Amino acid sequence: MKNSVVARTGQLWKLGLSVLLLLVGSFAPLFAASGLSWTGGTVLVLVGYAFGCLVIRCPTCGNRWFWSAALDATHYKPLLSESACPICKHDFGVDGSGP
Numbered sequence: 148m149k150n151s152v153v154a155r156t157g158q159l160w161k162l163g164l165s166v167l168l169l170l171v172g173s174f175a176p177l178f179a180a181s182g183l184s185w186t187g188g189t190v191l192v193l194v195g196y197a198f199g200c201l202v203i204r205c206p207t208c209g210n211r212w213f214w215s216a217a218l219d220a221t222h223y224k225p226l227l228s229e230s231a232c233p234i235c236k237h238d239f240g241v242d243g244s245g246p
Contacts (some may be wrong), residue, residue, distance in 0.1 A: 151227045153203060153212070155239040160211075161203050202220025208235035 148154060153162055164172030173201060177179040183191075200214040216222035225233040232239075 150230055150241055152205075152230055152232060153226055155230055157202050158204055162199065165195045165199030165203075167199065168192070187191060205232045205235060205237070207232060207237040210234040 150158075151159075153159055167245070168191050171183075172188040172193075172195060175183040175191075176185045176188035200211060200217060203213050204211045210232065212222065212226050212233070216226060222233045230239055232235060
């Protein structure tokens with residue numbers, strides 16, 4: 148994961164925040180002590196999903212990677228395992244700037 152295009156472009160924190168919101172929104176309503184209703188949990192899940200789809204993008208071509216992956220599931224694997232943008236094919240070097 149540390150060599151993925153998302154990590155190499157410094158956007159791993161965005162993915163982490165998105166996943167955290169999805170998990171909290173999904174599981175917190177199961178526990179009454181959390182104080183989060185099912186409606187609140189649903190809102191958190193939707194915000195987390197929208198955040199991931201809208202803000203994680205290619206610095207070169209501007210493509211919203213997870214939006215594209217939502218439309219074409221074959222894009223998920225390259226985002227998490229390869230060092231190049233699945234759309235414009237720009238390869239991001241170790242420092243995130245490319246070759």
